Amino acid sequence: MKKHVIGSLLVLSIVLFLHLSSTSHASSTSNLYEVKGGDTLPKIAKQFSTSTYELKITNGLQSNTLLEGQKLIVPVIHEVSPGETLQQIAKEFHSTEEIIQHVNRLPSKQLRPGQMLTIKSKPLNMEGQHIVMTREEFQDWLLNQKFTREIHLIQQHHTWRPSYKHFHGNNYFQILNSMQQHHMKTMGWSNIAQNITTFPDGKIALSRPINIAPEGTIGPKANENGIAIEHVGNFDLGHDVMTQEQRDTIIFVTALLSLKFSLEPSIDTITYHHWWHYKTKERVLDNAKDNEVKSCPGTNFFGGNSTTHAKNNFYPLVEKKMEELRDLFHRNQ
Template sequence: MKKNLILVCSLILIMFMNILPVHAAYNSPSNLYVVKAGDTLPEIAKKFDTTIEDLKLTNGLQSDSLFVEQKLWVPIMHEVATGETLQNIASTYHSSVDSIKKANGLVSDELYAGQILKVSPKKMAMQGQHILMTKEEFRDWLFNNQFNRDIRIIQQHHTWLPSYEQFKGTNHFQMLQSMENFHKKEMGWQNIAQNITTFPDGKVAVSRPFNIAPEGSIGSKANSIGLTIENIGNFDLGHDVMTKEQQDTIVYITALLCIKFGLTPSIDSITYHHWWNLQTKERVLDNGPDYNVKTCPGTNFFGGNSTNDAKKHFYPLVSSKIEEILATIE
């Protein structure tokens, strides 16, 4: 009886092991390449008949460096099956209908079974080091990347200036470049201070590479293990009223960062600039004198800038969004 039980259990285990790879392949697009030890961009570009520049634009790469287990979107040749549409194919391979039509010289959306199409992933909006994304594109970018720095703190800031008045709806890159120039020329920093910027329209930009600690007046203790989010706007009471689009993006990307780096929302993992003494660079939470702390990220940032405001108004939103995102992943 014992031998029969062991045999049945072994058969079930074998069946389960055979099912797993099929399930994994079904959920992972075949044009998402996983970087292996020793891989280089020139080799990957040659392997998939593309260019280094296209690989960088498709994947939002700020340098030629790669990390093991990093995922890269690459071109693929696809044979059309009966009933498939351009929209289906574009969705499957992280592409767009227009790019597929352009790459294959198609003048209409009609396809036929057996047709061979070259499908290239869609390119990201980049200028220099700055990558402009929707919050959903940021999710893909974040989860596809690997980082070599210990990140345990997410910093929330507001720009104060520029504020909503300077945002014209299409000048994202101009604002980023202006902030980079100011930080380098006026503040004497090596690069733009922040890793991430959010905009009133809900767009999000990555500028300073995640593998480089942020700079700024919050001090090296918070920066060395931190990521800085600058939220465009003056969110002190009586000034800019944050748009719903920006609110949603701030909550969403903060939740994504918590998932990526294994953080639970708390005063130790998500910090406000207001909680740090400008002189000593020590965390003082709500006990800093007004002349030694900034109001940043604003006295009306998700209900206020105190620790109680964060616990009551901000952290619950982030925690709820974490659960929502994890439910879609599982």
């Protein structure tokens, strides 16, 4: 009887080990899973012994919809290599030392070769549809996404209000929810107008899903194949002076989106709200009176809001950043 029990436990252990090894893709070469036809969140969650909720907050999923070819960060089983540290493992798998210690009930940070660790990645900062990310988190998120909508235009806007005086260092969701309420209740739009928002501290927020065209006063021609980016601040002359952190983020986000959608910076791919007629919604570039256009993204946005300012001041910075990111981007596609 005892031999039978021991034998059954041995078989069960082998089966469990093989299941964990197969779901971790050969014990941890990557914690990315590529979505296949017929996959659903519950199905993937079951396969990797996790929950749909954890998949959503780890991957910044704004709905349960998945697209074939999309990549998801999933839990994996990792075998510790000689000399490998907890810090190295956490960095490789987008996790933290604290999360790995907690999940594996490790009494210390000391590891031994051959030790098997369950690795769960760090959840993103989400509230409803809004996701607040660092530049590195946004880069990973964008690289893993598939989109159903053609994107030909990246719009640059400033909020005017809220401005810098309304940002208190961590009130991202308060600002985003306030803008969403204003856009829906006052402006009559279906959701918050912009897809992406940048903040004075350099953080990035996703709100309106990128697969849904933006709304707003720039008009339907610019929105149909566009992505709207709102930069929190009033960048008209004499008002907010853009922080270096936000400046770097604006360049970074625009460069990364340009790479993702195969766009080369020009007036036809990266546009300012100022170049579109307030009433007719037609593109007028620099050929309009002040009362026919908005100053957005600001008369001091990277030196000014004209096409000349964009060509001389903004596009070269985006192009330089694209070159820095190009190899990394293509390696991960």
